[in-house]
Amino acid sequence: MAGLKCSAMLALFAVLSLSSLARGAPNDDPPAWQSLPPAASGDSVQAEEGDEDDDEPNDEDEAPTNPFASVPADGVESSLSRALSGPDASFCKAQAAVRDDPLLCSLSKLSVRQRCPGLRQACTNKPVESRSSLFGADSLLSQGLGAVSSLVFWLLLAALVIAVALALRRVLVGAQFIAPETAKRPSPKSSDAAAIAPHVAETDVARLWSLAEQSALSARFEDAVAALQAAMIHALRMAGKLHVSPAQTNGDYLRALRSDESYGAARDVFRSVEAVQFGGAPASADLYRKLFERVQPIVVRVLSVLFLCAFCFGASACSNSLSFGPEGGGHGLGVLTQLLRDQQVTVRRRIRPLSELEPDVYAIMVVGEQPSEAWTKLLEFAADGGTLIVTESGEELAKATNVHYSAESYQGRLSLPVGFEPTQLELSAVTRHALDLRTSVQSERTYAMAGKRPYVAERSYGDGRVLYFGDDEFLSNASLSVGDNAFFAVSLLSGNGSTLELVGPWTGGGASSTFSSLYKAGLGALVAQLALLAVLFGWHGGTAFGLRRDPIFVRRRAFRDHVLALGENYRRARATRFALATYGSWLIERLRERLSPQQPIGLIELASRMAVRVELPEPELVLLLTEAREAQDDLASARPSPNDLITLEKLENMTLRAGGSK
């Protein structure tokens, strides 16, 4: 199986390479880099402007090199590079009319300087081998080879998919174990068995399943049944039915599955595997087959649910990105945004309403449909000197500029209008609309044609201008990777250090308050329900939702706490008299040692000395000491009293005030 997959992948790669080679020769024109000047850095461009005649012969004398060997074949870099590497490396150099165009001229220089910083270095790279003339021409051979390659590619892809599906089916769905015909291998020694035993930390169901299969095919059935059991346990874990840990026994798992439908199968599997592992029962092919049939439904069921969930989640994630991600995907504007940012243009989405336009905004690009009041603001912006970039028709726009979008199916290469042919830009589009410039005015300019109709055009409006694109797809990420679309779009849209704002459905959608935000997010009803629930809960149970409690800190208790806890135990055991007798007599002895260390004294004398030390009435101390002594004398007969512990505590305090027990 692995060999088949490897071979298929290699074949697929080979066909892909062949196909790309066959498709890499679009026309008869020589590759652009063959006539490229050797260096086109920013400095050299400035030199070219002042010394054109000297440069041209040098350009022709240079040996053909591949300046873009490090540039991806279909990347935006390639698009820009090809435009700049034609026979007329600079617009300024090729045509006086183009050179006089401040927009294209300045941007071509800017592109050379900023978009291709490694251009000069790239021009010094070693030339690559010239393409074969077989592929250099748009010959029938190359076209046929491309078609065959495409066919082979799809056939191989289909074969690969079928092989994977069959392998999955064999492993999971319809698999039946066939015992190997070879004789069973001799049982390995215990050390060997430990080495080849399934890894205890393996938790992947598919790998465990594969391990079981491999072990069975190798006639190591003890490992095989253990792997089968592990696969079942982890499949149930993935289904949320088990918590698996190294300290759990099979009995624990069975108790957790007691009310589950897989209980019976799991019990049978556990019993059989335990008999092998702990009971010395032989593991055979029959046992493996029997366990396989018990485990298979559980594993397949769990994996199917997981695959289904993953598929649904992935599908929803993909649909989200396509529908709601304006930057990413083939339809997004992420590439255009990034290219403009590389040209020092600040590109940002406009969230605030159009009524408050900042002065640094030089252009506004309209994405999607807009309400009529928005068009009013946008046209005001253009009339005040801004650049309005539109890709879709609008009623207000058509009225104001007399430019209509006509629905016209067109697909393929865009042509360049008169005056722009020397640029040799290769533009292409899949368009749904073309422009209908009904009233010709002097301040009108067409940049690209879709057939006979304008596709990209500019018309002045007030002090500013409106730039029309025949279709919003032209500026998408997918479109900009084709031909010179990227360079063309960036040339038209960039402005030095200025700000271009994207206006779309999100414009004016910002909330002015919290309530407005909740409403616009569609959470109003939910929050209202929660608030109602909180009110009802508070009404039902009172204002307090719970008692405030300080966090419990586990700390080590002081010895005094232990003594108090011990005293509490004495109280519960009704043995307070015993505590007073024993601990009281001990305290009295300590007091005697402290107050009369030389000779023994009686309680009266002790109380007298204590009174001097602690400044308390002597009779009170006599009473205290007497109570402690009586407790010792009538320990067997007297009933416990709640005052015993109080007396004991007083005596302890007296001892502390008298200097402590030590």
Add this chain to the structure above:
Amino acid sequence: MNLEQLSSELRRIETEVSRVLVGQESLVEHVLVGLVARGHVLIEGVPGLGKTLLVRALARVLGLSFRRIQFTPDLMPSDITGSTLYSQKLGEFSFVPGPVFTELLLADEVNRAPAKTQSALLEAMQERSVTTDGITRPLSEPFLVLATQNPIESQGTYPLPEAQLDRFLLKLEVGHPSQAAEAQILLNYVAGFDPGELSHLAQVSSQAAIVEMQRALGHIRIAREIIDYVTDIVRRTRTHPSVSLGASPRASIGLLNVARAHALWEGRDFVIPDDVKSYAHAVLRHRLQLQPDAELEGITADHCVDAVLRDAVVPKTSA
């Protein structure tokens, strides 16, 4: 009898005893496992849960002799073991056996007797013989002591020292029955059940069968991994931070025997990790001496055993 027959006989015993002891199936199982493992059982529970009824019903169903000793502070060792009395009729001293000479002995509230009396019983439990006046008299086989103690009252009691507790194979904690079980108890009483009259219970086993079960334990296979698991559990009790004195090697032996007996109960001829784990609490809880700090924190021996079982890795685990 083979293992399956022995297992089914144990099940029949449990079923028969459960006819009168409702809602205590686990207790019956544990006592029977202790009996097969040749151990003695300490039952801790409040009065009125049917401990005496259990022993009487067990004796009836097993066909074994039964005696009961109510332990009191003035109970003497000779009241348990028996003593030598002078017979005026015969003109000689003769030995009068005490209640310990039986097959099932209920030592009720064993902690109410002083240590000297307790030790007389414990010697009989350990040695399975009684020595008086220099003469050693063996006890009958099987010999099972079911001792009870009340966990609530502590005044006027003599708690069993750890060394003596170690002699008990199992310590079982009896809880209150469920509501449904208690309702069934009442229904039985309404139907005329008399706990003093158990003649309606059938004798489904015999002394010889019990002895055969005890001997069959020797045929229960124990894998090396199981022995490692047992020693790992017991060793962890000795290093647990809340335990000042862990379980002894006697506990390891006891746990292994109980696991074997439980395997027999299940009809298996080999021990699995679950046999060990499911009886770890009953075997270990009375053998652990906790640190004073832990006791003040409210930590019990069961908590420590739980922690030990959470850390001990089950052999050949799939995790």
